[in-house]
Amino acid sequence: GAGVSQSPSNKVTEKGKDVELRCDPISGHTALYWYRQSLGQGLEFLIYFQGNSAPDKSGLPSDRFSAERTGGSVSTLTIQRTQQEDSAVYLCASSWGQGAGNTIYFGEGSWLTVV
Amino acid sequence: AQKITQTQPGMFVQEKEAVTLDCTYDTSDQSYGLFWYKQPSSGEMIFLIYQGSYDEQNATEGRYSLNFQKARKSANLVISASQLGDSAMYFCAMDNPWAGTALIFGKGTTLSVSS
Numbered sequence: 001g002a003g004v005s006q007s008p009s010n011k012v013t014e015k016g017k018d019v020e021l022r023c024d025p026i027s028g029h030t031a032l033y034w035y036r037q038s039l040g041q042g043l044e045f046l047i048y049f050q051g052n053s054a055p056d057k058s059g060l061p062s063d064r065f066s067a068e069r070t071g072g073s074v075s076t077l078t079i080q081r082t083q084q085e086d087s088a089v090y091l092c093a094s095s096w097g098q099g100a101g102n103t104i105y106f107g108e109g110s111w112l113t114v115v
Numbered sequence: 116a117q118k119i120t121q122t123q124p125g126m127f128v129q130e131k132e133a134v135t136l137d138c139t140y141d142t143s144d145q146s147y148g149l150f151w152y153k154q155p156s157s158g159e160m161i162f163l164i165y166q167g168s169y170d171e172q173n174a175t176e177g178r179y180s181l182n183f184q185k186a187r188k189s190a191n192l193v194i195s196a197s198q199l200g201d202s203a204m205y206f207c208a209m210d211n212p213w214a215g216t217a218l219i220f221g222k223g224t225t226l227s228v229s230s
Contacts, residue, residue, distance in 0.1 A: 033217055033218065035220075041222065041223075042206060042220050042221060042222040042223050043160075043206065043208075043220040045217055045218070045219055045220075048217035056216060056217050089158065091160065093160070093218075103162050103165070104150075104162065104218055105162070106159065106160035108158065108159060109158060
């Protein structure tokens, strides 16, 4: 596609339920990133993929969070047993690779509200 | 560990004036990349400018320039001739692709441009 596509754009879920957030990167981009942004705050790094492998998953806040990427393309971020503090915008980004100023392009985010 | 610090939570400037947004970083790596992103109220993340750690010249992109002072570990963004549309949140970010670390962000600076 023309840009990074994320779905759903908005999700309201009950505390304790599982949610899946999907990211479809720009075609041909090998690097894919997930970030979380709480209201009015900076971006918190969660995980990044190079191809299908995740060299850096240091930002995942707890074992309730997991992510996978298949076929070097689409990625899914799963949050199990959601808590209210999980409410945030989840941003996905992609780039051709890393280094030499490879510009990272962001999607419009998935707004998650846990009630 | 790498760290980005933006000490100005908010900045105010009048149209047509220049403004400098501060960014300092901490890394033990010799090779790294520095970025600035703009996030308007719509929430999208817009790439502005990139500086590689080995670039001797300061990066410029239109009205944006990056004042890179490697010894001081600072990468300030200078916006010349501010416009009302520049009102947004601005994030400084850094990566080290050679070490496999993903892009990390500072907490951001909110810029308000008035007429």
